[in-house]
Amino acid sequence: MATVELRFSAQPEHVRTARLVAAAVARRAGVDEAVLDEVRLAVGEACSRAVGLHRSHGVADPVRVVLTEEEKTFSIEVGDGVSGTGGAGSSAAGGGDSPADHEGDAEGEDEMGLAVISGLVDDVEVVSGDDGGIIRMSWPTTPPATAS
Template sequence: MPTVELRFSAQPEHVRTARLVAAAVARRAGVDEAVLDEVRLAVGEACSRAVGLHRSHAITAPVTVVLTEEEKSFSIEVGDNVPGPGSGTSSLGATGSGPGEPEADSEDDMGLAVISGLVDDMEVRSGADGEVIRMTWPTMSAVALS
């Protein structure tokens, strides 16, 4: 069950709020203080990417951010509503840019590469209803048990 769910219009100024909320909820969930900057940066990158995709495809639906506290982990899912080329899962998934948009594709791939450099456990699901980037971090309770 989500701890917090955010929905915001695809405006760049809302990305900062998503980063702040993600860091606060991650701290409360027990994510190590040393990792909170990575959480902020990864969420900022994922949200900026979703905002850019929404704006470039003229999508008016909100960007969604679901923050979930589990027993031994904390996860964040950032979803856009840009229909993908198909459905599936990958570590660096494909984006939904159309033909003749190689620059948009490379920017999207760069964003995913940045996120994967910040997050050890990342999954990208793409389908007809959009793409979701799921990022997971261990909580201190998981570290204490290992």
């Protein structure tokens, strides 16, 4: 099992780098070429969402992306580090406690981002805990051809 971990400050300009790294590691892991665009888009959406949550909640910790290559699967976890707000599960938690108007907009964007990810990835899981939320996504890999 090979793992690559990427941490970046919650700045929108770093999302592109995360997308490029994810696509490169996915390709090396054996994810089908036809699926690489979906990997890029899903990682971009998950990272953009995490950046938005970090910025809106004043979280100074970096966004964490873990890319794991297993025997038949390639998986990516994007952690947002936002605790006490429902994190990645905020859409299931029914929203925040603050009546501020902009939170309604943020919640709508959050739900839209999760809907996009769910449309791109067949195997996706969204969890939240004390350390924040995590979006887990995985794709099947094709074993490399062996020489005869």
